[in-house]
Amino acid sequence: MTTRRAFLLGLAASGLLAVATPSGAWAAPADFVPHAWIRVSADGTVALTCHRSEMGQGVRSSLPALLAYELGADPARIEVVQADGDPAYGDQDTDGSRSVRTQQDLMRRLGAVGRIVLERVGARRLGVPVAAVTSRDHAVWHEPSGRGVPFGDLATEAAAEPLPDRVTLRADPPASGWDLPLVDAHAQVTGAARYVADIVLEGQCTAVIVRPPVLGSSVVSFDDTEARAVPGVVDVIELPAPSGPPGFQPLGGVAVVAEDTWTAKRAAERLRVTWSQSPHDGASWTQDLAAMREAVARPGTARRTRGDAEGALGSAAKRLDATYVVPHLAHAALEPPCAVARRTEDGCEVWASTQTPQAARSMVAEVLGLDEAKVTVHVPFLGAAFGRKSKPDFAVEAALLADRVRRPVRVQWLREDAMRQGYVHACSVQRLEAGLDGDGRLVAWRHRIASPTIASTFGDAHELRDSELGQGIGDQPLEVPALSVETHPVQERLRIGWMRSVYNINHAFAIQSFLDELAHARDTTLPDLLKEVYGPPRRYTPEEAGAEIWNYGASLDEHPIDVGRYHRVIDRVRALSRWDEPAPEGRARGFAVHRSFLTYVAVVVELSRGTRGGPRLERAWVVADPGRIVNRDRVRAQLEGAVVFGATVALHGRLTLEDGRVREGNFHDYRLLRMNEAPRSIDVELITEGEPHGGVGEPGVPPVAPAIANAWFALTGERVRELPLT
């Protein structure tokens, strides 16, 4: 009970208290509902709201646990209510590995509001001063006498109480988090958990949409005779083509609406659509890749300059030069995008597998010409998302169709649609050059990048933005006197979007692979070289960098680039994996470290040759320093999952373009790592020493692919410069 801090709430000012009810039967008159996150009912139920989307990261355990902690509720006995999309909840965008980081303080303050009122009422009931009571386990207690009153018995009285305008928080939760119950596990293992496709409304039909196969083309005409002849087809509807940059707009195309999914799919196959020409007709990955390779051979736009890199490279005693390629990648969440919409008399009700329910709501309102207040967006479980579901285009499709058909419509993206017409992870070609002096010290560093920008999805932009370079380049604490970072414009062919870890995947792969090449050239090992080139423990500042440092929207005071934390994860994974002992016969290990989303992660991977001669993952060791955490087991689960996700990047992931179209369509040609390819063990060690919360969902991914590529080199002597490896 040491660090009790008082907070001015400012809740009324921010509008948070104005939120009415998260869902239909949220509150009865006798319930205590101080605000939209807490409901204590007279029957003793404590319902807490989760306003972020659950997509496997465990946010429905962690955010409510913080509310429960301050409230004094037992997290094993709470009911979690999923919020609809409503700006009254503040920021609901579930992305950037930041739900806990940016919402934890708010959750605690909101929980404390409830506790203060319940304690006030409880003290009255117990006939003791309010300072003598505490709330825990769903009740208010007078500890000296051992008497307590359950929350439920206080609800009605609490409902009539004024809310405090100031709250005092409890002592901070443990920096290393809690082991929390998984609120939804039982529903998930019994098939009871509801995803969007499981929502069934009276009279609902299903739509499968044939979208333009090439970005920028649209419907010229279509013949639906055969499609309409399939029994069970309700209607065939042309959707409007997007205007201007893609943004979150649907791609247009022709929708087949049918009584059931199978009918919709078969009828859609029978549509004959003529598409307009597109500037991307004829584009191919081979040509685009050649153009990007050619670009990085030349100087680009200077983005960061220190000293004279050109001169220093020219006079270096030894020079290394390598070009790395990461192709376009697909999110490939196992649940393809899906939304259900019902047009009501004066509004629209939508269920969407979305990470951005508020954006879905405003877009639906806009396309239907409705007042936002008349649009409701519900968020069932997401069958994972990885950034794809930050774009609510599919919710808009469902709303448009429900409006036309005047029956509830489910838009079901098929796997092939999701693979070919999503928002892909940006490809990247990066050339790295390093100069070493006579003593082997790094004296020059040049990094040239050709990679499409996500900004191209929203406007006329073709070169990486600072925030994109900030993901693993601008924030690298490289101690090198001469440095140049240059970019080239790239003609994008597809809608480029965020995918888990985003540009960090590309940049970590190139930099950690190249540093490994450097380590071999220097006859040292990567962990030693890393500590040398990152320099001694210190704060890496914009002054030292000679440039602004993009820091995931966080201040560098609160979340500095702490070289000591790099050292710590490097040293700990080195010890954990017994890096300095030889690998077992027939195996080799690779190393990589990366900071992203304010979290430091070092990875060691051990490989052997599989039966077909390719890489076989044997073991992985992960040491992560995310600062404070809430939900310990879910943090581990995210890091384990990140190894598998990163291994798919390393071994299998690649979308290619032919004739302007994505070639891959399903899991036979876009392979995901399988259980028989997964390592035998993944050892995760967490460093949680009390620094502020960093991200968890994404930072585990970037170091995995380079660690695998580096291990493959150690095993075979073959350097992997183009992903995927197999």
Place this chain on the structure above:
Amino acid sequence: MKLVVNGVEHTLDVDGETPLLWVIRDRLRLTGTKYGCGEALCGACTVHLDGHAVRSCVTPVARAEGRRVTTIEGLSPDGTHPLQLAWERHGVPQCGYCQAGQLMNAAALLDEVGAPTEEQVDRAMAGNLCRCGTYLRIRAAILDAGKGR
């Protein structure tokens, strides 16, 4: 046609070529069984046909006629199949979307071999994708549940 799913007999008027997956989901409204690929490439739609794991997305419903179909909803009456318990103990699910298929596939494996070895688990489960990457926990949970056999 008559279809027996989880011990309940249904009489349906449906084209025999329709994949079992869509009959289960769209007609019977048993939504625990998931669509992931439609091409027998991911395992999300795994159900049992006379106790054997099949991919319902490529199984014409006609093939299920006169046989016992079991879906995740019928794996146990109250969610206490040893695998379901092990899944909860090991904190397996992340997004959960693949897990019904994983469980059904694993249940058929346990019925077939009792206590599988790690290699048998890997071989049997190789067709069930999990994009969230829960494989190590699935493996551990199956081995754990198999021990009790």
